Amino acid sequence: MKRWLFIALVVALYLLHQDYWFWFSAKPLVFGILPVGLFYHVAYSVAVAVLMWGLIRFAWPDHLEDESGHHVSSGEKPS
Amino acid sequence: MIPALVVFTYLGVVLYIGIFAFRRGDRGGAAEGYFLANRSLGQYVFLLSLFGTNMTAFTILGSAGHAFANGIVTYGLMGSSSAFLIPLTLYLFGTRIWVLGKRHGFITPVQMYRDRWECGHIGTAIFAMQAILLVPYIVIAVMGGGTTLSAVSGGVVPYWLGGLVVAVVVMSYVFLGGMRGTAWVNTFQTVLFLTFGAVAIIFVGMSIGGFPQAMQRLIDSPDTAPLMTRERIDPRFFFSYMLIPLSSIMFPHISIFCLTASKVGQFKKTIIFYPICILAIWLPCTFLGLAANAMTDVPGIEVKIEARATLADERELLSSAETAELQRAAAGDDVIILMLEHYAPLWLAGLLGAGIMAAVMASDSQILALSTMFAEDVFAYYGGAARFGPAVQVQTGRIFVVLIALVAYVIALQVPPGIFGIAVQYAFSGFTTLLPLLVGALFWKRSTKWGALAVVIWTATTMTAVAVLQATVPAPVPGTIVSVWDINGIDVVTRIPGGTAVLGFMPVLPMLLGSSLLMLVVSWVTPPPTAETLTRYFSTNQTNGRAVSV
Numbered sequence: 001m002k003r004w005l006f007i008a009l010v011v012a013l014y015l016l017h018q019d020y021w022f023w024f025s026a027k028p029l030v031f032g033i034l035p036v037g038l039f040y041h042v043a044y045s046v047a048v049a050v051l052m053w054g055l056i057r058f059a060w061p062d063h064l065e066d067e068s069g070h071h072v073s074s075g076e077k078p079s
Numbered sequence: 080m081i082p083a084l085v086v087f088t089y090l091g092v093v094l095y096i097g098i099f100a101f102r103r104g105d106r107g108g109a110a111e112g113y114f115l116a117n118r119s120l121g122q123y124v125f126l127l128s129l130f131g132t133n134m135t136a137f138t139i140l141g142s143a144g145h146a147f148a149n150g151i152v153t154y155g156l157m158g159s160s161s162a163f164l165i166p167l168t169l170y171l172f173g174t175r176i177w178v179l180g181k182r183h184g185f186i187t188p189v190q191m192y193r194d195r196w197e198c199g200h201i202g203t204a205i206f207a208m209q210a211i212l213l214v215p216y217i218v219i220a221v222m223g224g225g226t227t228l229s230a231v232s233g234g235v236v237p238y239w240l241g242g243l244v245v246a247v248v249v250m251s252y253v254f255l256g257g258m259r260g261t262a263w264v265n266t267f268q269t270v271l272f273l274t275f276g277a278v279a280i281i282f283v284g285m286s287i288g289g290f291p292q293a294m295q296r297l298i299d300s301p302d303t304a305p306l307m308t309r310e311r312i313d314p315r316f317f318f319s320y321m322l323i324p325l326s327s328i329m330f331p332h333i334s335i336f337c338l339t340a341s342k343v344g345q346f347k348k349t350i351i352f353y354p355i356c357i358l359a360i361w362l363p364c365t366f367l368g369l370a371a372n373a374m375t376d377v378p379g380i381e382v383k384i385e386a387r388a389t390l391a392d393e394r395e396l397l398s399s400a401e402t403a404e405l406q407r408a409a410a411g412d413d414v415i416i417l418m419l420e421h422y423a424p425l426w427l428a429g430l431l432g433a434g435i436m437a438a439v440m441a442s443d444s445q446i447l448a449l450s451t452m453f454a455e456d457v458f459a460y461y462g463g464a465a466r467f468g469p470a471v472q473v474q475t476g477r478i479f480v481v482l483i484a485l486v487a488y489v490i491a492l493q494v495p496p497g498i499f500g501i502a503v504q505y506a507f508s509g510f511t512t513l514l515p516l517l518v519g520a521l522f523w524k525r526s527t528k529w530g531a532l533a534v535v536i537w538t539a540t541t542m543t544a545v546a547v548l549q550a551t552v553p554a555p556v557p558g559t560i561v562s563v564w565d566i567n568g569i570d571v572v573t574r575i576p577g578g579t580a581v582l583g584f585m586p587v588l589p590m591l592l593g594s595s596l597l598m599l600v601v602s603w604v605t606p607p608p609t610a611e612t613l614t615r616y617f618s619t620n621q622t623n624g625r626a627v628s629v
Contacts, residue, residue, distance in 0.1 A: 010167065017160060018318055026298050026307035032291040034366075035307045038151040041159040042362060048163045049354040055170055056347045064178045065343045 006059050009051055017044065082420075083232035085429025086436055089271075090248050093264050093440070097252020100260030110459075113257035113473045114186050114451040120262055120339045126349040128262040129336055130356045131269035131437075132444040133165065133327060135216070139272065139364050139435055140223050140412045146368030147411030148387070150306030153368065156320045158361030162354035164324035170350050172328050173337040175521050177346070179616075180338040188334045188517075189456040195520045195616060196528035197608050199460075201535075205516065206456040208535045209331050212509040212542075213445055214490070216330070217483065220442030221246050221491035223412075230416040231432035242491050245436075249443050250484035253450075254477050258339060261443045268437035273356065275434025276363030278427070279419065283367060286422035290366075293373035302388070303372045315583035316575075322587050326510035329517060332448035364415070371414040379417040383409050399553055406554075442487070450479040505542065508587040512538040515591075515598040523602075524613050530602030534594045541590045545579055548572070 022037040030039040111117055120128070146153040176188070185191045189209070193202035224245025225238040236244070252260050284290050297303040305311050327333055340346060375381050386408035390397070397405070416435065419428045454476035458464065464472045515534050519526030548563065552574045555561050560580070564572040573580045581589050607613070 013163060014321070017155070017163065017321055018314065019155075020314055023309050023314065026304065029291070029294055029298075033294050035151050035294070037307075037309060038154055038365070041155045042358060044159045045162040045354045045358040048159070048166070049351060052166050052170070052351045052354065056351055060347070061174060064174055 002058060006055060009054070013044075013048060013051055016047075017041075019044075081425040082429035082432045083228065083236060085426070086228065086231055086432045089433035089436060090244065093267070094248055094252055096264050096267060097254075097256040097260040100252075100256030100263055103259070110454065110464075110469050110472055110476075111184075111186065112259075113476065114447070114454070115335070115339050116257070116259040116262060118181065118339055119341050120345065121341060122345040122348045124262055124266050125340050125345045126352060126356075127269040128265040129169075129333070129349055130353060131265035131272075132332060132336060133161075134269070134272065134360060135220055135223070135442065138360060139275075139415065140226065141219075142361060142364045143368035143371070143415045144411035144413075146365040147371050147383070147414045148409070149311070150308070150369055151365065152309045152312045152317070154361055154365040155309070156317065157323065158357055158365060160321045161324040161327070161361075162357040164321070165327045165357075166350040166353040168325065168328040169337070169346055169353070172517055172521060173334075174343050174346050176334050176337045176517075177340055177343050179521075183615075186335070186338065187452050187455045188331060189452060192516065192520060192531060193460075195608070195612065196526070196531055197612055198528035198531070201528045201532045202456065202460075204532060204535050205513075206452055208509075208513065208538060209329075210449055210452060212506050212513075213331060213449055214483075214487065215506045217442045217445045217449075217487040218490045220249070220440060220445075221487050224436070224440065225491065226413055227416060227432065227435050230413050230420070231428065231435075233420075239492055242488055245440055246484045246488040246491075249440055249446060250480055253443050253447050254480045257473075258447060261447050262339065264443060268440065269356075271437040272434045273359050275431055275437070276360050279367060279415070279423075279431055279434075280363045282423050282427060283370070283418055287370075287374065290370060293370050296373045297369070306369060306372060313580075313583050316580065316585060319585040319588040322511050322585075322591055323507045325514050325591075326507045329510035329513050330445075330448075330506075331452055332444040334517075335448050335451055336444065367415055367418060368411060371411065371418060374418060374421075377417055377421040380414060383411060383414070394559065402553075446480055446483050446487075449483050450476040453479045505546070508545070508585070508590060509538055509542050511587050512541065512590040512594045515595045519598050519602065524617055525602055525607055526598060527602045527605045527607055529605040530598040530600075533597040533601040537594050537597050538590070541586065541593065545586050548574070548579055554578075 019037070019040050022040050025037060026035040028036055030036060034042065109117075142153055142157065145156075176191070179185060179191055183191070183194060185194070189202045189206045192205055193199060196202075221242045225240075225242030228236045228241025228244060229238045232241075252264055256263070287293055294307075298307055309317065328337075337346075371377075371380050372384065375384060386405045390402065390405045390409060394402070416432070419431050423431060454472050458475050459472055463475065513534060516531055519530060552561060552563055554576050555574060559576070560570075561574040562570045562572075563574055563579075564570075569582075571582060573583075579586050
């Protein structure tokens, strides 16, 4: 369930990058300086950071650390 | 000249960090020490260095120049798309590359491909493809160095000398410090250019009496109003550009860097904070590049705006030579430097120039990656390490560092400016096309070496086709397109000012679809690797019984 929720969130965020709804608009100027299309992508970047936090917090592949296993020292031929 | 002195001081500091790392590093000549810093980087050095490795001349100079010409679309094209896809690929692929490197002792991705698909020469073909695609990335750093040093010195340091100085400094600390020196320098550089953006915005904003008036002027003028929206950009082009950041994890210097973490948990902070770091550097660069259009009191910028207006108004009357000359004059790769020269006090312009240099010089990781690949994938693989020992292998890598820097410098002198276009058209699209190699190796048991070879051949063929097309059909002036191939009145392939389009999409879309399809089809009709190899890569997790792909 959790896995599918995060997959859905990742796909949704991918699609939300294509913000056609602000394509032809410069106004409003957010904070008086940022055209709305630029502000949208600033907010998008923050949303991505939140999603990444969620992935780390709730869907981190803990098993990877355990599975790193034997470390072949330098100079040995990879197995 | 004061800014140039500050920048030269900065170069001296960077050089010293490399020498310091050399003294602190492993002097025994072990390859893993020189090429991977003994897989010992902590989380903050890992975050800042990895981010710095991805930020190059392309980021600060290229993005500001692109925003100067194209407006706000620049941030959406490469900023927010990178903020999403780069941490996501680190989460999905970077962590698994780290595990395999740790488990099997891999130092380069080609070692993993050779082992995973039980192949030798096909691995060499992958090495060659990656090396060819990496060279333009190194070249743009040298070009950016030449542009920056020339600009901050007011032309006293010519372009050729600026590029030479950057090439020599980078070569020196990579030669001496290896991965440890490169990571430390990158960490220092990242801190510098992250502060650069905020300081530059504040000073330029104060100098011009605030940005709101400048933005209002841009909206009110019919010439600049389109820069505040994306009305000139085809949504299909924007959509396909989203694929470009997938290239990041395929760049050898990024996948090799994934191997330097001391544990997989070091990825966590990098994945969370990467989008914020992108925001902190791309937003100021895009915004300043956009705002430069309102700064007609800066002489250098005024010349560029006039050249662009001439291109738009008289495009039918201009010869191709005149068009090319005007396109060079209108190029905005140095607008930030011109702005700082004009508005910032001398001492500050120097400090900010050093911040720009920090990003420009991020070619160190690419140079180190190429030398690592040569030393491991060619020299060691074909018997050099066994015959001459690991110390000679490291020395060979160092010699290769010198050769790469020299070749990049010579190419940088021959290639005309236009940092953004060169990087995107060749290196980024090519590495995105190679992505099925990594997906197949990590997640698909049935993938084969022949599928991998098909991906490499497809990438080389399509890249060559795009390069030949763009060399034979000149770029049209902004606002126009040239149809190259149409079917029943539908433009299939067109030449656009920024490159080439296929049905309105960037070539990277059909290139990636083609390579994915080839990996699937060719792998299905060729024999898979042995069960023993597959067991090593696709073990069963004992704790929960499910198959995991590492």
